Amino acid sequence: MRLITEVAAEAGIDEQHLELYGKYKSKLSPSLWQDIQHKPDGKLVLVTAVNPTPAGEGKTLTTIGLAQALNAAGVRTVAALREPSLGPCLGMKGGATGGGKSQLVPSDDINLHFTGDIHAVTSAHNLLAAMIDNHMFHGNELKLDPQRIVWKRVMDMNDRSLRSIVTGLGDGNGTVRESGFQISTASEIMAVLCLCENLEDLKERMGRILIGYDQLGRPVTARELGAVEAMTALLKEAVKPNLVQTLEGTPAIVHGGPFANIAHGCSSVIGTRYALKLGEVVVTEAGFGADLGAEKFMNIKCRQAGLVPSAAVLVVTVKSLKYNGGIHKEQLGSENREALRAGLCNMERHIENLGKFGVPVLVAINHFAGDTEAEVEEVLAACRRLKVPAAVSRVWAEGGAGGLALAGELKKLLAGDRKDQFAPLYADGLDIPGKINTIVREIYRGNEAVFSPAAKRSLAVIERLGLQQLQVCMAKTPYSFSDQPRLLGAPEGFTLGVRDITLSLGAGFAVVVTGNIVTMPGLPATPAAEGLRVDADGQICGLE
Known part of the structure; x- marks a missing residue:
């Protein structure tokens, strides 16, 4: 070198x-x-x-x-x-x-x-998660609904056992509620870090992050919780x-x-x-x-x-x-x-x-x-x-x-x-289902997206909040054009199952969860970690 x-x-x-x-x-x-x-x-x-x-x-x-x-x-x-x-x-x-x-x-x-960098993203994300639970423990001034907290925790590791967890168990440990972990690369903090123009834009985007809803169904953001400046401090490098x-x-x-x-x-x-x-x-x-x-x-x-x-x-x-x-x-x-x-x-x-x-x-x-x-x-x-x-x-x-x-x-x-011929596939003004179906038909070549009851509820929230201008970020198996990993080649005419839609307001998109995709991967039967060796001089072998 x-x-x-x-x-x-x-x-x-x-x-x-x-x-x-x-x-x-x-x-x-x-x-x-x-x-x-x-x-x-x-x-x-x-x-x-x-x-x-x-x-x-x-x-x-x-x-x-x-x-x-x-x-x-x-x-x-x-x-x-x-x-x-x-x-x-x-x-x-x-x-x-x-x-x-x-x-x-x-x-x-x-x-x-x-x-x-990824450690900083993990820390900033989990600081926000900790402040949410701490806010509810100390009186819940924002009247957050514990059952409608959408901000999970993250770690930079594949660990399927953390996909679904219960927090707050034990006397004096806060509100008991269901939650889970995502991998750090799926964090909205990672998305805003990669889409922002500078430190000020990063701060502005993080302020828009949706953490959950209050007891009247109003969205609550990271800015309202007072977390943004500390998160920015963790991400300034x-x-x-x-x-x-x-x-x-x-x-x-x-x-x-x-x-x-x-x-x-x-x-x-x-x-x-x-x-x-x-x-x-x-x-x-x-x-x-x-x-x-x-x-x-x-x-x-x-x-x-x-x-x-x-x-x-x-x-x-x-x-x-x-x-x-x-x-x-x-x-x-x-x-x-x-x-x-x-x-x-x-x-x-x-x-x-x-x-x-x-x-x-x-x-x-x-x-x-x-x-x-x-x-x-x-x-x-x-x-x-x-x-x-x-x-x-x-x-x-x-x-x-x-x-x-x-x-x-x-x-x-x-x-x-x-250069004058480049254009995105869909217009900003198209509604969320329209954007999803444009991708399904034009890129995947399926017939249409089919929305689960949970996805339909999410679409109703998007419409109520006036968020149709968001772009869509498809969470889908990479192995097939469809949502079925074993459907190889160039399939056509299938329906794409949308399981849920989550909002990443800081990143400016809605995440469309399809098929069996998960946001916290698991390790394979023989993880690559088993092949790593470190010699007496600290040289690593097998990380390739």
């Missing part, structure tokens, strides 16, 4: 704007924004993917490798990514800093505690973006980490704005498949921040297409062109969906060692039929050099930039 001061200097950042966390990590001071805010923006490129499969698609890997390749091709490029959560790092997925020769470093630090590097020294701004299946899945607006002033091109990513992360990037992040993407890169793999064609994960290493052709419908659907936002699409075929030439050619031929540019990416094995073909195709695509 190079010293982060050297990486910053090459990116045009003076050392006075760095707040160092050791030799290889730094916060970027707000003073930097004063220096660069008048510079022209670079071009924003979103990296997204087909629906995830057990073999892994390599979206973060491709984001990092493509940024390295663009720099190697003479295009000043900055990567903008999310911070990993401890939940998946120690659970099913493992680390989230890329792999092979396309990694963020120091990878172990980034995967674990990094600069403490977390609001600053983090600067690290790739293995090849490409600057990377890593900031914020909302999940895309239960939150909005995009890195921070602040980090993206810094990156756009520092690079000719900014390569960013959004979580899971394009039906989740890319949809929310376009409809929520870009809309709220006024960002205009210049292109989208769709990551596909031969293995993911064979899996969507009906092949079990144990057989994915064997050539099967018939299954691959059957699974191409998943890629085609994502390409069509991205085109609905008016953004040009490039397909990146993330190459695995077992892929055959005939299988790769099947994918390239499908892209030619669809008149979509494509390139094979070998950035895991070769780093930036393995992404030069992909970078070359992207440069051609950016040369024909069509």
Whole structure:
């Protein structure tokens, strides 16, 4: 690794704007924004993917490798990514800093505690939860209804046993009520951190957070509880973006980490704005498949921040297409062109969906060692039929050099930039059911959303409070276009079950909970944590 001061200097950042966390990590001071805010923006490129499969698609890997390749091709490029959560790092997925020769470093630090941002989010969220219970214990001046408190607690770990809990048990311990835990990345605090423009905007957004309802059904906010200033104090450092590097020294701004299946899945607006002033091109990513992360990037992040993407890169793999064609994960290493052709419908659907936002699409075929030439050619031929540019990416094995073909195709695509054609999918004035059904029909290709009694009650509250202007954040399985994880490929004509709708007023959206999705994941039978080892020198093995 190079010293982060050297990486910053090459990116045009003076050392006075760095707040160092050791030799290889730094916060970027707000003073930097004063220096660069008048510079022209670079071009924003979103990296997204087909629906995830057990073999892994390599979206973060491709984001990092493509940024390295663009720099190697003479295009000043900055990567903008999310911070990993401890939940998946120690659970099913493992680390989230890329792999092979396309990694963020120091990878172990980034995967674990990094600069403490997610800890700060957890603390601010739980401070608000503690103040709610304390308020009710000391007289409940706001007349909060204990049965209508909507603010749960969070922790940055997968722990299914905490999904439903009872608080206040025992003599003198407050009001007994049912509650639960979410994972920190699903916290509305994480969402507002990633959508805010600065510290003052963060404070304003947190003041709007809905904590529950009083005994007359009136909404009560964090501002009324008097919690906002203390929460802001806990987050004053977390609001600053983090600067690290790739293995090849490409600057990377890593900031914020909302999940895309239960939150909005995009890195921070602040980090993206810094990156756009520092690079000719900014390569960013959004979580899971394009039906989740890319949809929310376009409809929520870009809309709220006024960002205009210049292109989208769709990551596909031969293995993911064979899996969507009906092949079990144990057989994915064997050539099967018939299954691959059957699974191409998943890629085609994502390409069509991205085109609905008016953004040009490039397909990146993330190459695995077992892929055959005939299988790769099947994918390239499908892209030619669809008149979509494509390139094979070998950035895991070769780093930036393995992404030069992909970078070359992207440069051609950016040369024909069509910024005036970008538009979100639905209008702000559409009501909440209308927004939900637009996504169901246009992105998922289902017939309609079916609302449970709880969801209908939530819609009635939204209408009563005049909150139809909110955007919608779909909480849905990432494995299928539908709400049924095993419905692979490109299903059509299904109904999407909406279980409930919750309000994130600070973030500016309503969270639409579908199917069996949960906001606190559980650990798998063999969690990644079991594979970690720490040697006598403190070196960590197995966090990848």
